[in-house]
Amino acid sequence: MSHVSSHSPHGQSPLRTVQVLGGGSAGSSAHVRSLASGLVARGVRVTVCAPAEADLAYGFSGVGAQHFPVPRSSDPAAVAALRVACADADLVHAHGLHAALRAALALSGRRTPLVVTWHTRSHAEGARAHLLRLLERRVVRAAAVVLGSSSDLVDRARRRGARDARLAAVAFPTPRKAVEYGDPDRLRHKARAELGAIDRPLLMAVGSLDRHRGYDTLLDASRAWRSLDPVPLLVIAGEGPLRAALQRRIEDEELPVRLVGRREDVSELLLASDLAVLPSAWESRSVLAQEALHARVPLVATAVGGIPELVGDAAELVPCADADALAAAVVRLLGDDDRRELLKERGVRQAATWPTEDETVAQVLSVYDELTQTRPLA
Template sequence: MSHVSSHSPHGPSPLRTVQVLGGGSAGSSAHVRSLASGLAARGVRVTVCAPAEADRAYGFSGVGAQHVPVPRSSDPASVGVLRAACADADLVHAHGLHAALRAVLALSGRRVPLVVTWHTSAHAEGARAHLLRLLERRVAKAAAVVLGTSSDLVDRARRRGARDARLAAVAFPAPRTPPVEHGDPDRLGHKARAELGATDRPLLMAVGSLDPHRGYDTLLDAARVWRHLDPVPLLVIAGEGPLRTVLQHRIEDEGLPVRLIGRRDDITELLAAADLALLPSRWESRSVLAQEALHARVPLVATAVGGTPELVGDAAELVPYGDAEALAGVVERLLADPERRELLKEKGARQAASWPTEDENVAQILSVYDELTQHRPLAKAGRT
């Protein structure tokens, strides 16, 4: 990719890009922060249009980007703010379906290249599913390039009419919080286990919003199966969402060994203390939990859906979605087999090392930008 280096420096005509972020999942927000930092370091002008709370959480302004607060809404006022922010852009890059739809509206009537990254797949039923397909088609056809974070998202973009759809080199996001406490990892792990009530029993960890597509109903079914183990494993679920009340009722009514601990800012430490990480979702692209687990050398049991098999390779145990017996069986076997757990830790560390780096991610994005803006006025004046 020798042509990528021509962006550094841009000389008298730096490339002007706008990154558009909607509500922003943890993965896409961390990706935009990493991308903004890498682009700015290479002499590209970066404006991040995102809700104010996203900038507070991810600090786009602190990595050399300009932040323009744009609410998640698609109302005319929000689209107007976005349109003004894109007024002198050479290229606009939207992350996620809703951000991309707003970018399409804001760029209406302008000949500005639009790049769209699909980080995840939206879920809808019935009439809403039809509307979702229409929105995806509109965005896919409007984009000069659609980048998908997993192969099935690339295929989906092509089915929706994308002219050019490619697999994105998305780097592992920085930990959700840097550990604030230094010291012996075993001692920190023991402290986390003590706080959760798992000092003398296996600790199983799941992380993610309490939404229907996360598969937590199946996870509770599995927890009912492994109640006969001695000692009984404790399942801890970190996250908030609309199913909290329903899940809590089930846990209490059925006496399940499960704790809902809500949103936490110490996921990295809690995960490192776990014996197993569990990912029972209906669909994932590049699951942040899966990446964190492999990085932290925590054996992972996940559903064989979406981009997960591609992401983890043979470094995790995969089960069919919605199969509580299969999930419970794998968990029981792993808890009884320390050698298999150690092997998964080693494989996980190797697999994590094979993922794209942030530099590789920025290089790929720059090469896409280069293709789309090579005829830009004055663009070649400052290149070496």
């Protein structure tokens, strides 16, 4: 595959880029690490501005980028630190709304081009929803190019007044295969034993315990499969503000559900599962959906945001907030071996259509080149 070069034929100095991360969701942090690695390999200088703990978790320095610690708040000190980090940048690339707002403030009065990638959508209600719209408008108007990780995010950026909004190629950093850890069957058995699902179907949901994740609907649906024999166990991996309320419901209603908190071994737990469930009110490029299709685990998901575009015909899609439809899809799939096998095959096919890390870097680099063609000679 041919690569756009970061070096101009006229002896320009290497392109200097700054990648800005905000709170740094798992998806955007992994994307920035992958991007930094590919850009450095192509001769681009990369500085990653992110909280210190993000560099520890994702190892930006380990792939040849310079890490510049910037706190994740929008206070003047954080913006001032960012201004210093961006002082000699040819281009700044911010990931997420809050990172983009800080980058826009830091670049104010400078001609440095700003690229913004929207990986997901912020959620707000009432007065906060109005404020969120204003922030989105401010950010997309400051950006030379907005890249959206799903088509509906591109449409949203255009509605907010983006001059140039495009669909981003976002690679899924493939998780390590279970084979690397040893015998997959033994590992599957070990994970199921730990979760208490040796002789019963295991369902897996992953994600922060927030309102827009649809866990209330999922718990409603879990009532319906209590009548199955054996009763499936639903395991939810993630942490968040709804933990206590969800736990109370599980106990009060005696639901076949376990909250296991934030886990580092989600890939292995997923490989041990019979089904993955994604009940969110909105998602762009869900990491769980991608991991499930990669791992040949049949997926039941809500038909929202970027999900239909991402999974194609390789998952059972149900309406959002419809517990009956969700329960029916799970019960039907658990009872239909052929359908599960078909979804596994389709999942592998669908995953092969997603952008590779190489394609992702090439797209970003071509955007950078467009925006920096008039750079001075070295």
